[in-house]
Amino acid sequence: MKLKNKKVFVSGGAGVIGRELVSLLIKEGATVWVGDLKKRPDSFPGSVIYRQGDLNTLTRNEVEKFSPEIFFHLAATFERSEESYGFWKENYEHNLKLSHHLMSMLKDEKSLKSVVFASSYLIYDSSLYLKETPWLKPCRLSEDTAVSPRNLTGAAKLMHEVELKFLETFFGEHCRFIMARIFRGYGKGSRDIISRWVRDLLSHKPIYLYGKEGQFDYIYAKDSAEGLMRLALCEEASGVYNLGTGQSRKVSEVADLLKKFFPEAVVVEKEDKILYEASEADMTKTKAVLNWSPSIKLEESIPSIITYEQKQMERSLERDQLPSGILITSLSKKVPLIKALRKAAGKCFNAYVLWGADSDAHCIGRNFVDCFWEMPLLENLTIEDLINFCQSHGIRYIIPTRDAELVYLSRHKQLLEEHEVFVMVSSPKSVHLCLDKWALYENLVSKEVLVPDTMLNLDDGSWGFYVVKERFGAGSQSLSVKVDRETAKQKANALRAPLFQQYIQGKEFSADVYVDCQGKTKGVVLRYRDYVVGGESQMTTTFSDESLEQKVSDLVESLGLYGHLVVQGIIQEDEKVFFIEVNARFGGASTLSLCAGLDSFYWFFIESMGGDIKEIPFIREAQPQRLLRYPKDSISTISESLQCSTVLQS
Numbered sequence: 178m179k180l181k182n183k184k185v186f187v188s189g190g191a192g193v194i195g196r197e198l199v200s201l202l203i204k205e206g207a208t209v210w211v212g213d214l215k216k217r218p219d220s221f222p223g224s225v226i227y228r229q230g231d232l233n234t235l236t237r238n239e240v241e242k243f244s245p246e247i248f249f250h251l252a253a254t255f256e257r258s259e260e261s262y263g264f265w266k267e268n269y270e271h272n273l274k275l276s277h278h279l280m281s282m283l284k285d286e287k288s289l290k291s292v293v294f295a296s297s298y299l300i301y302d303s304s305l306y307l308k309e310t311p312w313l314k315p316c317r318l319s320e321d322t323a324v325s326p327r328n329l330t331g332a333a334k335l336m337h338e339v340e341l342k343f344l345e346t347f348f349g350e351h352c353r354f355i356m357a358r359i360f361r362g363y364g365k366g367s368r369d370i371i372s373r374w375v376r377d378l379l380s381h382k383p384i385y386l387y388g389k390e391g392q393f394d395y396i397y398a399k400d401s402a403e404g405l406m407r408l409a410l411c412e413e414a415s416g417v418y419n420l421g422t423g424q425s426r427k428v429s430e431v432a433d434l435l436k437k438f439f440p441e442a443v444v445v446e447k448e449d450k451i452l453y454e455a456s457e458a459d460m461t462k463t464k465a466v467l468n469w470s471p472s473i474k475l476e477e478s479i480p481s482i483i484t485y486e487q488k489q490m491e492r493s494l495e496r497d498q499l500p501s502g503i504l505i506t507s508l509s510k511k512v513p514l515i516k517a518l519r520k521a522a523g524k525c526f527n528a529y530v531l532w533g534a535d536s537d538a539h540c541i542g543r544n545f546v547d548c549f550w551e552m553p554l555l556e557n558l559t560i561e562d563l564i565n566f567c568q569s570h571g572i573r574y575i576i577p578t579r580d581a582e583l584v585y586l587s588r589h590k591q592l593l594e595e596h597e598v599f600v601m602v603s604s605p606k607s608v609h610l611c612l613d614k615w616a617l618y619e620n621l622v623s624k625e626v627l628v629p630d631t632m633l634n635l636d637d638g639s640w641g642f643y644v645v646k647e648r649f650g651a652g653s654q655s656l657s658v659k660v661d662r663e664t665a666k667q668k669a670n671a672l673r674a675p676l677f678q679q680y681i682q683g684k685e686f687s688a689d690v691y692v693d694c695q696g697k698t699k700g701v702v703l704r705y706r707d708y709v710v711g712g713e714s715q716m717t718t719t720f721s722d723e724s725l726e727q728k729v730s731d732l733v734e735s736l737g738l739y740g741h742l743v744v745q746g747i748i749q750e751d752e753k754v755f756f757i758e759v760n761a762r763f764g765g766a767s768t769l770s771l772c773a774g775l776d777s778f779y780w781f782f783i784e785s786m787g788g789d790i791k792e793i794p795f796i797r798e799a800q801p802q803r804l805l806r807y808p809k810d811s812i813s814t815i816s817e818s819l820q821c822s823t824v825l826q827s
Contacts, residue, residue: 189252230524299331311390312455360421364398421458521778689770
């Protein structure tokens with residue numbers, strides 16, 4: 178078969194045509210990579226590589242990793258013929274900008290042999306097929322018909338056609354560029370008039386008939402998918418092709434067909450000052466090249482659509498339609514973390530609301546989130562109150578940023594998940610092990626992991642220099658480094674539960690790690706702690722060391738951790754590595770590792786939604802990167818700075 182083992186990338190593959198196309202490609206033996214904003218469809222087999230999120234964030238590294246031979250560009254946004262004012266921005270982001278970005282990432286890919294773009298008949302001059310009175314017969318549109326886009330969607334489609342023709346002048350020798358102008362598409366779960374009417378009729382609502390004399394060339398998604406696939410495989414195919422049935426049907430015919438399946442349907446004819454459309458595809462060129470034409474009629478497809486919509490109505494989809502709520506606890510002034518979460522959320526969700534919570538109602542971070550919660554202290558917050566708050570405000574994801582919250586949230590993690598609230602936190606046992614440095618020391622020593630000698634009582638040993646820290650919680654609290662014995666004793670008097678470690682000379686490093694829900698390491702990014710203040714890196718630089726990365730991976734997996742973690746250690750001149758601490762949460766300078774490819778928040782969202790991140794590659798930035806942490810001023814008008822709403826704990 179022509180598609181056997183060929184690598185195929187499908188943008189918008191979870192859409193109406195996309196699902197049909199992916200099914201055909203799988204049957205033909207292709208290796209399929211799908212990108213879409215929507216969740217992975219249940220119908221997709223495990224062999225489909227799935228990238229959920231905004232494809233405007235697709236990177237060249239991801240493209241090179243897969244090396245597609247065929248690219249089907251289906252991803253797009255659209256409204257009805259009369260587009261709303263709000264569509265101005267949406268069209269730019271998910272039509273114009275997206276199409277340009279995807280080809281920018283793909284155009285230099287040497288493996289690419291075919292690009293198939295799902296264009297639209299809305300490109301054609303609408304004055305040829307629209308008028309104020311009903312038509313006697315439809316206007317037949319051929320690939321040579323004059324173009325004058327009907328709306329923003331049509332203009333965006335035409336713009337990308339022009340871009341592809343431009344690229345063809347440079348890459349045409351080894352890659353074919355095909356533009357399929359699809360006519361009035363419809364299918365399972367679509368937003369077209371047929372699916373909308375079916376949904377209304379299943380809900381026992383009347384359907385409203387406007388311009389019943391209008392004539393449209395309705396093409397079923399399965400036929401569109403087959404046509405696109407055939408165009409990709411036909412070596413003679415290049416340029417523009419129509420994709421329709423070649424025979425238009427009146428709107429009144431569609432209503433009459435539906436009444437056969439819904440005898441009690443109430444059809445309300447509406448008088449409105451609309452233009453009558455009468456268009457159909459001239460399929461001469463497409464038939465000649467493919468020796469094929471769409472064959473599925475409305476009479477055959479409508480029963481399938483009814484069955485599909487019935488099944489969809491049996492499922493509760495309301496929650497999936499709401500903006501996803503994300504809550505950052507102990508918000509403080511963690512602005513880089515807020516920005517990192519926004520970037521990850523933008524890759525996953527059509528809409529989301531970023532919440533910040535802190536007991537300090539005046540914390541800096543509240544000015545950078547969408548909504549703010551003056552959160553009670555944990556000792557005053559019952560888990561029932563937290564669950565109620567999350568459910569009342571649509572919060573489904575929680576990112577803890579303080580050690581005390583790790584204990585609280587890990588203890589209630591299972592209960593929260595039962596209420597569909599997901600927390601990036603490890604198990605109580607693992608959290609306790611990381612927060613109790615003495616317990617961690619004993620655990621690592623038992624596994625023969627190299628760690629600095631540690632003791633609870635200063636009289637138990639004698640070293641040249643000491644590190645003194647609190648036994649529980651963050652290591653940066655009241656930290657004293659490289660002090661003599663007498664000073665160590667004095668520093669210990671100011672601590673609640675002092676712990677003493679032997680001072681080890683060497684280069685400090687941190688390792689940011691993401692461990693998936695199966696307990697397996699997804700990725701490790703190492704960084705030197707070049708300049709440290711109060712235990713936190715103010716300047717940090719990434720580096721690579723496969724041997725050390727494996728040691729870090731083995732360490733965190735042995736501790737049964739989950740989510741984003743930070744491991745700290747020392748590398749000596751003789752390359753001995755001592756592990757010092759493991760923090761079971763996102764760190765202050767961990768944003769550098771996100772930029773280096775450790776997409777922790779994105780992976781967390783995907784896993785929480787039931788996705789499998791094994792098929793999402795960890796693509797490490799090849800060049801070292803450096804992070805400098807410094808204060809920054811933010812200036813805005815008063816009205817802008819007060820846009821963040823405050824929700825008070827009752």
